């Protein structure tokens with residue numbers, strides 16, 4: 001009986017496996033759907049992601065392009081830093097103030 005050389009076939013397997021791990025290595029954070037308790041107006045401009053940060057979705061209009069700002073802030077259960085950011089950076093202020101005071 002001739003002995004089979006199993007080793008020669010595993011080399012190509014190894015190469016494809018390494019490629020796969022490169023893809024799965026960095027886990028991309030997912031957007032958390034806006035929940036009912038997020039009633040603040042700032043959530044019109046921010047999305048929360050699974051990495052514990054919020055991302056600014058404000059669209060800056062260039063002469064021809066629309067660019068999503070994408071800046072991230074650490075979300076600490078309070079929206080004050082987010083509203084400050086929007087006013088400071090984008091000159092966006094609470095337009096729905098009266099609706100909020102139900």
Ligand SMILES: [Zn+2]
Pocket residue numbers: 056057058069070071089090
């Ligand atoms: Zn921004």
